[in-house]
Amino acid sequence: MSSSVQRRVTPLQFALDLFVEMAPAQRSIDETSPDKDIGYQKNRVFARIIGLGLSARRFVDAAYFIVAQEPEVQETYDVTLSFFKWLMRYDSRNKKHFSSVIRSVKSSMLEVMSAPVVSVDSKGRLLEDSPEAGEEGASTDDEVIVQNEDGDWLELIGRVSVHNGRIRFRVPVELQRLIKDPENSYWTSLLITSRFTLIYARGIYDHVLPSVPNGLTDWLPLDLIRNLPGKSWANNAEFKYFKRDYLEPAVSQINELSDIELSYETRAGTPGSRKKDQIRFRLKRKEGALASKAAMLNSVALFKLLQDEFGLSDKQFEKIAENRAVWTDERIQQAIDYTRWTIRQGTKVKRASAYLMRALSDNYRVSDADKQVELIQSQMVQATKTEEGSKSERQKAVEASLAAANAAADKRRQDEIHEAREFFEGADKKIREDLVRRFVATSTMGLRAIERQALKPASVTEANILALPDVANTFSAYVAGEIRKSARTRARAA
Numbered sequence: 001m002s003s004s005v006q007r008r009v010t011p012l013q014f015a016l017d018l019f020v021e022m023a024p025a026q027r028s029i030d031e032t033s034p035d036k037d038i039g040y041q042k043n044r045v046f047a048r049i050i051g052l053g054l055s056a057r058r059f060v061d062a063a064y065f066i067v068a069q070e071p072e073v074q075e076t077y078d079v080t081l082s083f084f085k086w087l088m089r090y091d092s093r094n095k096k097h098f099s100s101v102i103r104s105v106k107s108s109m110l111e112v113m114s115a116p117v118v119s120v121d122s123k124g125r126l127l128e129d130s131p132e133a134g135e136e137g138a139s140t141d142d143e144v145i146v147q148n149e150d151g152d153w154l155e156l157i158g159r160v161s162v163h164n165g166r167i168r169f170r171v172p173v174e175l176q177r178l179i180k181d182p183e184n185s186y187w188t189s190l191l192i193t194s195r196f197t198l199i200y201a202r203g204i205y206d207h208v209l210p211s212v213p214n215g216l217t218d219w220l221p222l223d224l225i226r227n228l229p230g231k232s233w234a235n236n237a238e239f240k241y242f243k244r245d246y247l248e249p250a251v252s253q254i255n256e257l258s259d260i261e262l263s264y265e266t267r268a269g270t271p272g273s274r275k276k277d278q279i280r281f282r283l284k285r286k287e288g289a290l291a292s293k294a295a296m297l298n299s300v301a302l303f304k305l306l307q308d309e310f311g312l313s314d315k316q317f318e319k320i321a322e323n324r325a326v327w328t329d330e331r332i333q334q335a336i337d338y339t340r341w342t343i344r345q346g347t348k349v350k351r352a353s354a355y356l357m358r359a360l361s362d363n364y365r366v367s368d369a370d371k372q373v374e375l376i377q378s379q380m381v382q383a384t385k386t387e388e389g390s391k392s393e394r395q396k397a398v399e400a401s402l403a404a405a406n407a408a409a410d411k412r413r414q415d416e417i418h419e420a421r422e423f424f425e426g427a428d429k430k431i432r433e434d435l436v437r438r439f440v441a442t443s444t445m446g447l448r449a450i451e452r453q454a455l456k457p458a459s460v461t462e463a464n465i466l467a468l469p470d471v472a473n474t475f476s477a478y479v480a481g482e483i484r485k486s487a488r489t490r491a492r493a494a
Contacts, residue, residue, distance in 0.1 A: 011040060012069035014301035015190075019086050029089050030194045038087075039189040040068040043178040044210045049110060049156070051230035054199045055097075056104040057206070058088035060156055061193055063169055064179050073176045078168045089194035102160050109153040110175070186210045195257040200250035203228030205258055208281045212260060219269060219278045239266075239276055259286050302329065310339070311353045319357070327360055335360040341370070413477070420479035421466070432462035439465075439478050449474040 015038045022031070032038070042064070052060065062084050066077050085091070092098065158170030171179070186209055196202040207228060211217045226235045226242065234246045247264075254262045262283045269278035306312045312320075320327055339356045342349060349355045358364070424432060439446045440457045449471045450460055466472045 011038060011301050012066065014038065015065075015087065016083065019083050023082070023086065028091060028194070029086055029190060032191050038065070038191055039187055040065050041185040042188040043181060043185045045178055046110070047207050047210050049108070049206065050203075050224075050228055052108055053101075053104060053229060054196065054202055055088070055090060055101045056108070057202055058090065058194060059101050059105050061188070061190055062087035063157060063171065065190060067171050067176055067179045071180065073173055073180070076168050076170055078166060081162060081165050081167045084167045087190060098162075102157075105157050106155060106160070108156050110156055186212070189259065192258050196253060198250050198253050199229040200225075200234075200246045201253040201257075204250050204262075204281075205254050205260075208262065208283055209260070211281070212283055212285055215282065215284055217281045217283075219267070219280045221269075222266065222277050222279050225279055260284065261286055302332065305336070306332075306356075309352075310336075310356050311351075312356070313353065316353060316357055320360070331363065332360060334363075334365050338364045338366050341366045413480075416480040416483075417473070417476040420483055421472075421476045423483060424466070424476070424479050429462065435479060435482065436460065436462045436465055436475075438482075439475055443474070443478050445474050446471070446478060 018029075018032060018038065022028075029038070046064070049057070049060070063077070065087060066079060066084075067074075070077075090098070090101075154172050154175055156175070158172060160170075161168040188209070193202065193205070196205065204225065207225075208217055222239070223235075225247070234242055237245070251262050251264065254260065260283050262281055264279055264281045266276040266279050268274050268276050306317075320332070335356055338359045339349075339352060342355065342359075343352070424435065427435075440450070440460060447457065450457055450468075453468055453471055455468070455471075460468070460471065465475050
């Protein structure tokens with residue numbers, strides 16, 4: 001069995017293959033074709049990340065993408081630095097800047113809370129229970145009073161080590177469990193997030209993406225949006241300037257570069273105030289966005305495999321989506337393996353897509369015994385091919401030896417004929433006449449050659465015999481034979 005059949009398609013392997021393909025041409029991840037997207041299911045809790053710059057957000061994306069590919073919690077994750085930088089679209093060779101990106105990530109914290117979050121304050125803290133504006137106990141200031149400050153604050157990344165062209169990093173166990181848990185999650189495309197060049201575009205996109213299925217976010221404090229990238233002049237700028245210089249360019253870039261269409265509205269959320277301090281976003285997935293289908297499968301690589309190799313239709317993808325609670329990635333891969341195995345057995349399969357869907361529905365799988373049988377059969381076929389190959393090689397060796405022997409014999413004959421001709425030309429007239437006379441009288445081959453030239457034996461003499469091509473060749477071979485006879489006679493006499 002070929003390794004290509006055995007290798008499972010994973011997002012990490014898919015990304016590595018693309019990196020190997022694109023790296024020689026120095027093409028970055030954002031130049032990847034839309035049908036070769038890379039991403040992972042990101043838990044909704046990570047939409048709370050606030051205060052990271054553009055490169056720092058990309059660092060977190062690359063790290064969490066790698067973490068998401070391993071089913072079990074690990075102490076350390078280790079990949080080549082060039083691949084890691086490619087995932088985060090980082091092409092700078094400035095080591096100091098890369099170090100500052102790492103420090104920025106390590107200095108950031110994520111608040112993880114057990115209860116559902118329904119609101120946030122102006123500093124970006126997410127609150128478990130806070131009264132709506134206008135209700136008794138609500139603050140009339142920009143900041144909502146925290147009723148319950150219980151929570152866990154975790155660092156986004158643990159120890160990071162860059163050495164010998166590799167990067168090793170740790171992630172808190174609590175965050176690893178959230179990263180690896182596909183529930184309460186949404187699809188994040190590294191291809192799309194790597195395109196953003198405006199930090200507000202990236203920050204807003206991250207924050208609103210979990211709301212795509214609803215098509216609308218809650219009313220959010222405007223100060224929360226102002227603070228997405230951290231502290232800057234934009235935090236306190238008049239709204240009209242913030243809107244002109246940051247909000248509008250960010251929304252435009254999201255609509256241009258991402259897989260969603262975004263619009264917003266603002267309002268004065270504080271009773272008796274005309275100051276606009278709340279914002280709400282409307283959003284929808286763009287037509288034909290690959291991520292919408294890939295999100296259902298947790299993997300663009302798996303989606304492309306089902307689409308290209310097995311030719312699943314939209315209706316079949318919809319059926320998979322309807323049964324995702326039971327038809328997990330593992331079960332889909334199991335059905336893929338069973339369908340491939342069935343085809344390898346020579347079973348008549350009219351349509352691979354229909355057979356795959358049946359295998360998925362009926363939970364078909366390749367048993368260990370069937371795998372063992374296939375392995376033994378494969379080894380037997382390989383042994384037969386090896387034996388046939390050995391026989392073929394031996395036959396080729398014999399044929400080559402015969403060909404070499406024939407070539408050597410032919411060369412010897414040609415050398416002898418050449419030497420015989422030189423001997424005849426250098427001999428005295430009497431010897432030449434005697435050789436021609438005996439040739440004409442005794443050589444059947446010689447007579448036939450003379451007749452083919454439409455000549456009579458008497459017309460062939462020592463003066464013209466070498467001028468007749470066909471006769472000359474036969475005569476030279478005759479002379480060579482006479483020379484060998486003479487040599488043997490002298491050898492016996494000696």
